[in-house]
Amino acid sequence: MTSASATDLSLAMQTNSTRRWPALLSRLLRSSRLQPPQLRQAHALAIKVGLDLLPFPVGKLIAAAAAVADAPYARSIFDRVPAPCLFHYTALLRSLSLARTPAVADAFSVFSSLRSSSGVALDQFAFVPTLKVCARGLALRAGQQLHCLVLKLGFQLYVNVRNTLIHLYCRCGRADDDGRRMFDEMPQENDAVSWSALMSGYLQISEPQKVVELFCEMRARFSQINAAVMVITLSASVDLSHHGSEALHCYCIKSGYYSDLNVATAVAAMYAKTKCMDSAAMVFDATKGKDLVLYNCMVDGYVKSGAIKEAFALLARMKDEGVKPNSATFVGLLSACASSGAVVVGRHIQEHIKEEGLELDAVLGTALVDMYSKSGCLDEAIKVFDGMIDRDVQAWTAMITGLGVHGRAEAALRLFHRMEDEGTRPNEVTFLSVLSACSHGGLVAAAKECFERMVSRYGLSPKMEHYGCLIDIFGRAGILEEAHELIRSMPFEGDAVAWRALLAACRVHGNVELGEVAQRTLVSLGDEHPSDVILLSSTYAAADRWADIEQLGSVGADNAMEKKEAGRSLIEMDVPDLLPTTIMGD
Structure with a gap:
């Protein structure tokens, strides 16, 4: 039986004895092509x-549900087992x-039920998946409780348990203390x-030097290093000041890791992040069996290096070679369009997205909303937002920001309340966008x-940017004493931007x-700027205090005029000669 289908299983059962049925079911459930519909057919x-009455086939069904990432279905099978065994618990x-x-x-509920079950003893395979759940959920306290139980029962002797504990602490940002202690x-x-x-x-907590030190130590202890270690080391090398990229590249070639697609992608990403796109292109061209991840890496590298034409050419090559793009392929291109105001190019990208049949998910939809908002096409941004199948906090925030920038403050507030009503929790950036709109x-x-809701309802701590927005709002409204009091009550040291906004x-408002208090404070902070003198001089002029203007002098004003940069703007006249005809179509 080579095909993963319930029909094939049924036919095989007809030609085999009943004793072979569990093995036939197990073979079907192990198929790499198994999908949730096939799993349900096999279960039926x-x-x-009558195989659902036997412990082994039921355990295989639960394990198959785990393999296709269908936890609710796995739980539904488990709940119908009258007397679960250890295999059933670990599979769930x-x-x-x-x-x-x-x-x-x-x-934790399943793990506790396992511990309390009579006649079922814990083993290391029960600890490992439970610790992995804690790691994915960043549940440090829960993981530490399990660690205590591991030590109490002696399961720290198992290397898979120790490795999962190291992974847990590293995922929770504790690589340099608990993670290292477990390792040592x-x-x-x-x-x-x-x-x-x-x-x-260590890579997660931005300690690339320690990553490289561990790599060198590992090379001294082991004759072989796996591809995963090479990928991590290559990622760390980007953040180091010394030039070790080429040496690592040579080591990959010499050691035979270059044939591994993940390693080749990491080498290309290393060069792309350092904007060495010629070297990245050489790696790309030499790699066989290119996948979508490698293509996305190169497209993103070209975009961030300003080589937009090359990025679009690579997109056309993907189409020619039958590599279907995903949302990540287009996000960098849309970001570049948003930064440059190239809305015409952005529209062509959106058309290409439709041609590829990609769903407007949270990532892609947010990029389009951001691009249209920054390009002044608010109605198109709203249309994209309304058509999104899934909206996360970034998508809501991008739309609120767009409305605020275009002067539609009340619409931004209504959208914020709608976001809350639909169950999306705002973050610090969301509140900053709302305050900016206000x-x-x-x-x-x-x-x-x-501002009060941010603290009282969501427990978020306002940053300097949030205080700055509120101070600016009070200043524009002429509530200067309240703005002054807010600056004095901030839980930060004196900030020049806030005092300058007050000035x-x-x-x-005259x-x-x-104004004199604000200017003196700026001097005491050591953050003087020629514009401060101009602002205070204008304040004196509005109050007809010409003697005070003479006392200030004109030196600061002259310097300010010399330092002031000329404004500039950018408009898109036509579709630039960037898009290959295969992308632009007719």
């Missing part, structure tokens, strides 16, 4: 012939560890997975309510005394 056939825990959303509480407890027992887990943890629209009361507001 197992129920029909594995399905939870592979679920799209880590459910720490569910995993039994150094002679560490395998390649132990090393790669710790190196990945600033553009002069909505003082709404801004104060939003500018004093000029607009508050000389507070």
Whole structure:
């Protein structure tokens, strides 16, 4: 039986004895082409012939549900088992560890049920998936509780348990203390997975030098280094100041890792991130069996290096070679269009997205909303937003930002409340966008309510940018004393931007005394700027205090005029000669 179908399984059962049925079911469930519909068909056939009453086939069904990342279906099978055994529990825990959303509480519930089951003893295979759920959910406290149980029962002797604990601590940002301590407890027992887990943890906390040091130490201890370690080391080398990229590239070729597609992609990404696109192109051209990840890496590298024409040419090559793009392929291109205002090019990209039949997911939809908003096409941004099949916090924030920038403050506020009503939790950037919209629209009361809601309802700590927006709103509205009090109450050291915003507001509203306080504070902060003198001089002029203007002198104003840069703008006249005809179509 070579095809993963319930029909083939049924036919095979007809020509084999009943004793072979569990093995036939197991072979079907192990198929690499197994999908949720085929799993359900196999389950239905197992129920029909009575295999659902046997522990081994039921365990295989749960394990198959885990393999296709269908945790709810795995749980539904498990709940119908009258007396689950250890295999059933571990299969269910594995399905939870592979679920799209880590459910720490569910995993702990199953693990606790396993511990309390009479006649079922724990083993290392129960700890590993439960710890993985904690790692994915960044549940450090829960993971530490499991670690205590591991030590109590002696399971730290198993290398797979120790490796998962190292992975847990590294995922939670504790590579340099708990992760390293776990690694050093039994150094002679560490395998390649132990090393790669710790190196990945150091990479996550931006310690590339320690990654390279571990790589050198690993080379001295082991004759062979796996591809995963090479990928991590290549990623770390980008952030180091010394030039070791070429040496690592040579090592990959000499050691035979260059034939591994993941390593080749990491080498290309290393060159692309350092804007050495000629070297990246050489790696790309020499790689056989190019996949979508490698293509996306090159497209992103060309975009960030400013080589937009080459990026579009590579997109056309993907089409010629039958490589179907995904949302990540177009995000960098749309970002480049947003930065340059190339809305015509952006529209052609959107047409190409439609031709490829890609769904407007959160990532792609957000990039399009951002591009159209920054290019002044707000109606098109709204149309894209309304057509998105899934909206995350970034998508809502991008649309709120677009409305605010275009002066539609009340619409931005309504969208923010709609976001809350639909169950999406705003983050710090969302609140900054709402406050900025209130600033553009002069909505003082709404801004104060939003600032208070950020702290009281969501428990977020306002940053300097949030205070700056609120100060700017108070300044524009002429509530200068309240703005002054807000600056003094900030939980930060004196910020020149906030005081300068207050000084500018004093000029607009003619508050000389507070303007002098702001200017003196800027001097005491050591952040003087010629524009400060101009602002205070204008404030004096509005109050007819010409003697004070003479006392200030004109030196600062002259310097300010010399330092002021000329404004510039960019408009798109026509479709640039960037798009290959295969992308532009007719």
